[in-house]
Amino acid sequence: MADVARRARVSVTTVSHVLNDTRFVAPETREAVLTAVRETGYVPNTVARSLVMSKTDTIGLALSSISNPYFGELAHHLQAEAERRGYSILIADTHDDPDRELQVVRDLHERRADGIIIAVSARPDATLDYLRQRTVPVVLVDRMIGSGLDEVGTENVEATAQLVEHLTGLGHTRIGIVAGLPGVATSEERIVGYQLGLERAGLAYDAELRTDGASDAVPAQGATARLLALTDPPTALIVANNQMTIGAMRALREAGVAVPRDIALVAFDDFDWADLFEPRLTTIAQPHAELATRALELITSRIAEPELPARTIRVEPTLVHRNSCGCQTS
Numbered sequence: 001m002a003d004v005a006r007r008a009r010v011s012v013t014t015v016s017h018v019l020n021d022t023r024f025v026a027p028e029t030r031e032a033v034l035t036a037v038r039e040t041g042y043v044p045n046t047v048a049r050s051l052v053m054s055k056t057d058t059i060g061l062a063l064s065s066i067s068n069p070y071f072g073e074l075a076h077h078l079q080a081e082a083e084r085r086g087y088s089i090l091i092a093d094t095h096d097d098p099d100r101e102l103q104v105v106r107d108l109h110e111r112r113a114d115g116i117i118i119a120v121s122a123r124p125d126a127t128l129d130y131l132r133q134r135t136v137p138v139v140l141v142d143r144m145i146g147s148g149l150d151e152v153g154t155e156n157v158e159a160t161a162q163l164v165e166h167l168t169g170l171g172h173t174r175i176g177i178v179a180g181l182p183g184v185a186t187s188e189e190r191i192v193g194y195q196l197g198l199e200r201a202g203l204a205y206d207a208e209l210r211t212d213g214a215s216d217a218v219p220a221q222g223a224t225a226r227l228l229a230l231t232d233p234p235t236a237l238i239v240a241n242n243q244m245t246i247g248a249m250r251a252l253r254e255a256g257v258a259v260p261r262d263i264a265l266v267a268f269d270d271f272d273w274a275d276l277f278e279p280r281l282t283t284i285a286q287p288h289a290e291l292a293t294r295a296l297e298l299i300t301s302r303i304a305e306p307e308l309p310a311r312t313i314r315v316e317p318t319l320v321h322r323n324s325c326g327c328q329t330s
Helices: 002-008 012-020 027-040 046-053 069-084 098-110 125-133 157-169 185-200 217-228 242-254 288-304
Strands: 058-063 088-093 115-118 138-141 150-154 175-179 210-212 236-239 264-268 282-285 312-315 318-320
Touching: 002 012, 002 027, 012 027, 058 069, 058 098, 069 088, 069 242, 069 288, 088 098, 098 115, 098 125, 115 288, 138 288, 150 185, 150 288, 157 175, 157 185, 157 236, 157 264, 157 282, 157 318, 175 185, 175 217, 175 242, 210 217, 217 236, 217 242, 236 242, 242 264, 288 312
Parallel strands: 058 088, 058 115, 115 138, 138 150, 150 312, 175 210, 175 236, 236 264, 264 282
Antiparallel strands: 282 318
């Protein structure tokens, strides 16, 4: 900065004001400084600046499984929205492991992220205690647990009930569900929605029709195979996330079960290739862009005003009606 100041014949303070846009500087002086910056090849020391200003313009993003297309799409929209607001994103994968989750959050905090957006694991107590004790600005995304912190996520209960009601409207009374990882908020909410849909249709909940797919393709494949092996197997199947849908479809193919001729299939989470299968998949589509926008609204306002009361936002998903459910669609 001193070299830039000498070349531009101004003070170091003036150079700082031009680079950080912290005070009005006459246009001719500003141009002289910027010319000197180009000529000297000066690069601002963002680490030093962050230490002085106690702000890095970065947001930490801790997601449970970046390989999951849903979280990958969500990360894409979060990064785009953050950049639009002048922030960079530091992304880390917790693998849904509480110990790794805590370490990831510590790393993001130690790297001086201004705030953290996190999709919490099934056992996030240690992580949330760490964040609260250090008053780190934080927003829980996707998985909402009534933590007393800012939270934003999709409405899961009514959306899953809607899938059940659609299937019962087609005449199905044996409806199975491949549920997600136990203890994860979204998994539990979708199970509640499944039970609610059955209740509304006047159908009894049958525990043998619910199986655990652990939110991933391989265990979901085994879970689906178990449902198909029942003495009285389901005639319709709900799969509670997109990764598990892949496993469920493999199990159906291996068993020679045709969709929708032999079994109706619907799923939570839409994805780019859901309408490339034959039959095309009926799904619940989550609004990634809206989730990202609302999450960034919450975290940036929390960074600016740490004493704001906690806020909870639910966004509405959409039923994307195709023909894996057995309906004829255009």
